[in-house]
Amino acid sequence: MDIMQLGRTGLRVSKSGFGALPIQRISFDEAKTILRKAYDEGINFFDTARMYTDS
Incomplete structure (x- = not known):
């Protein structure tokens, strides 16, 4: 899985995300x-x- 930095947050996240709606x-x-x-x-x-209710 490719990893990248999320903006200036310093967080290292996968390039592929999961949309939870x-x-x-x-x-x-x-x-x-x-x-x-x-x-x-x-x-x-x-x-x-939060507006996704149960997500």
């Missing part, structure tokens, strides 16, 4: 499995927001 449409257990797989494959940038 669709997670609210599936069960908690399914979401947990998918998120864990993404993390295990090297993704460490997860895009979510």
Whole structure:
């Protein structure tokens, strides 16, 4: 997985991120499995927001 610095934050994040909005449409257990797989494959940038409710 390619890693880059996120702006001036000093954070090192994967170039591929995970957009979490669709997670609210599936069960908690399914979401947990998918998120864990993404993390295990090297993704460490997860895009979510409070307005996404369950995401």
